[in-house]
Amino acid sequence: LNSLSESINNLSAALERQENLRKRLTSDVAHELRTPVTTLQSHLEAFIDGVWEPDQKRLRGLHEETVRIGNMINDLEKLSRYDYEARLDLSNFDLADILQSIQEMYGIKFSESKKILKVDSEHLPFTGDKDRIKQALVNLLDNALKYTKEKDQVEIRAFLEKRNIVIEVKDTGTGIREEHLPYIFERFYRADDSRNRSTGGSGIGLSIVKSIVEAHGGTISVTSKPEEGTCFRITLPSAS
Numbered sequence: 001l002n003s004l005s006e007s008i009n010n011l012s013a014a015l016e017r018q019e020n021l022r023k024r025l026t027s028d029v030a031h032e033l034r035t036p037v038t039t040l041q042s043h044l045e046a047f048i049d050g051v052w053e054p055d056q057k058r059l060r061g062l063h064e065e066t067v068r069i070g071n072m073i074n075d076l077e078k079l080s081r082y083d084y085e086a087r088l089d090l091s092n093f094d095l096a097d098i099l100q101s102i103q104e105m106y107g108i109k110f111s112e113s114k115k116i117l118k119v120d121s122e123h124l125p126f127t128g129d130k131d132r133i134k135q136a137l138v139n140l141l142d143n144a145l146k147y148t149k150e151k152d153q154v155e156i157r158a159f160l161e162k163r164n165i166v167i168e169v170k171d172t173g174t175g176i177r178e179e180h181l182p183y184i185f186e187r188f189y190r191a192d193d194s195r196n197r198s199t200g201g202s203g204i205g206l207s208i209v210k211s212i213v214e215a216h217g218g219t220i221s222v223t224s225k226p227e228e229g230t231c232f233r234i235t236l237p238s239a240s
């Protein structure tokens with residue numbers, strides 16, 4: 001009877017978590033979509049009423065807004081896959097192999113943009129979802145690429161610390177101001193001043209990283225200094 005009631009409690013807690021997630025996602029989406037849709041609406045009305053000429057510049061501006069909405073929808077699709085299908089496809093693998101394949105994948109991108117990528121890992125047996133762990137690291141590296149300039153360095157290091165596996169992704173890029181740090185793992189949060197979108201993201205990458213890490217029983221934290229760089233630190237329970 002005890003174990004039955006425990007299972008029911010766990011089930012109701014899980015359902016409540018899902019429900020909260022769903023509510024938050026819906027309100028985040030509504031909030032993020034409102035601005036570009038309002039802009040589109042008011043500008044189109046101005047064209048229809050003859051207040052504005054639909055010239056090249058204005059049409060291009062509106063086109064940019066529609067591209068942004070499209071990107072947001074693509075990101076949402078990705079996000080819903082991670083949030084709602086929290087099932088992991090578990091296998092045993094060596095994290096060093098993942099890091100090596102990332103180095104192969106990103107080495108050229110880094111040298112083309114005249115940045116330095118360093119990868120360092122000991123053999124680290126791990127049980128987890130290989131593709132998702134890779135996705136998490138790829139998201140961190142994509143950010144590291146976006147927020148660094150020529151001659152900057154990005155280093156991924158994986159090592160064992162007190163029976164935990166630690167993966168650090170450290171860059172010498174723009175850094176993040178302290179007031180933004182508590183929020184960067186929230187979906188749609190972008191720390192760039194004036195929420196400038198020139199770097200192309202919509203603030204979803206890190207929330208995906210966080211949900212992948214947590215689905216593996218791990219944690220993620222960040223330390224950063226403006227103009228000095230950023231270090232993301234993932235801690236995962238070790239298989240041994």
Ligand code: ADP
Pocket residue numbers: 143144147171173174175176184189190191192200201202203204205206207230
């Ligand atoms: P985005 O799609 O905007 O990159 P993320 O969720 O991946 O969204 O990141 C959220 C915000 O955190 C980014 O907009 C950026 O301001 C900040 N950020 C993330 N990674 C870095 C980094 N390595 N260096 C500086 N800022 C970063």
